[in-house]
Amino acid sequence: ERKHNKKGIIRDAAVHREICDDIAAFAASLGCTEIEIFPSPISGGDGNIEFFLGARRG
Structure with a gap:
């Protein structure tokens, strides 16, 4: 989703975290653990x- 920056580069650390x-959360919904x-x-x-992103498949 490019609502944060039209060129796709995000510089705000809070947006990175979000x-x-x-x-x-999506990986967890697929059953991944240790994300x-x-x-x-x-x-x-x-x-x-x-x-x-590193995760273990559950």
Whole structure:
């Protein structure tokens, strides 16, 4: 959803957290456990931050 920024780059940490929480909740709804979300150590040249999600299938 691009309601936060038309170019898709989100710079607000609170928005990052909200989106990551939504994705973690979705993973949990699929039966995943031990869900961890962490930022990628590599950022884009334009300052874009990517995140990884690790989980165990339940």
